[in-house]
Amino acid sequence: MFGRRGSGLDALIHRPRPSAWQLFLQNPSIYIVRKLYSWRRLTKESWNPEHQEVSVVCISDTHNSQCPIPPGDILIHAGDLTQSGSLEELRATISWLQEQPHQFKVVIAGNHDLLLDPSKDDRVGEAVLARKQIEWGDIRYLQDTSMVIALKGRRLKVYGSPKSPRHGNWAFQYPRESDVWRHTIPDDTDILITHGPPRAHLDLTTLGCPHLLRELWRVHPALHVFGHVHEGYGQEWAQFDSFQAAYERAVLEGGGFWNLVVVLRAFVFSLFASPALATCQLINPSLVGGLRDDARRKPIKVYI
Template structure:
């Protein structure tokens, strides 16, 4: 299975041309810039039209207009994961968004705790602490995700959020992909990550 991983496009998705072939495209949040509904709708029209067999997305901290939203009318091959999962071709995907409203309460902790033990591909907006999360001499990743990883046997963890750490690494049999393709000053897009599972 080949996965095209995008994150942190910040309303610049129309600038992405000639995306590589893959079986599944995953966007791990921050498709909006300021969190307005018109931005989200523009992204969804673009995303739903992409020529991939399956399309999965979650929300990031810039996508606040979708907090508590009930997203209806998506094509059957487009999957919005909000503390939920889906199985595709025997692979179990689970997505946890990053809404500010949850992060300033204890709800985000509960969401991370509920990640199923049999998850194959975890999609979060935040990285785990110490994994592709370093910027300005600080590790910005989640310690809660890092602790949860020890209970899981993931094939891949897909995330974004930290623009300077775009890339892929492997650790202990798990592929970690920071798909944040917008650079730190929001002036250019990097090449999306491709993950083979």
């Protein structure tokens, strides 16, 4: 029942990271606006002595693999704990996560975690019975829900969702044209965890969701952790200003000369203005990657 489901999803989502030359040939204007955006000048908020820093260790898309995890206050797994979504796979990954010493552990599902999606249940009820056997222990599992972490005198609201745009017959997926995100994330969210990425950020510029991107602009969390697109691994900052808006518009519209001009103008203006205030860390900590998912990457540790 929970065997590997073949589709074009693996080839698309797990494809190797293209070279710079390949990216330029695919779409010169998108390549240039991406470069300009990566060169923007940013500054971070000044240190607030009333807030102690909280360390967050981020992982995603482990697909049954296990790796050394650095210490931290919070451990986040952004989905795809398994490869085929079986109970045995889930138990093994949950046991591994339970062994970690982090004070708080927060997990969401991904499209490969089929057992956790009730819409994929079989008619005879085997999946329901299997799901009842899952013991999360000290792990907090979020599925379109929130929790509050009280730590170091701070209260951090965390929202997690396993959803990602549909490609194939996997778990927690929605039609790409559907805006399933509008006003679903609480306004006061500090840490946002989704399996799929927002469009134009750590998603190979084309595989993220534009509707999630709009919701990100509305909520402005301090940290957004996601995975799904393995070769989008990395981290960047969002500043929610006109430069970012121009860059994202260029990506959403597939590039073009005029969009390139607008982004270039925003870049030139930024050279003579104060650095933009970076307010949101975007993290894609997909640990599995490479041509055949044979590469293993390190967790990403950040501070908020």
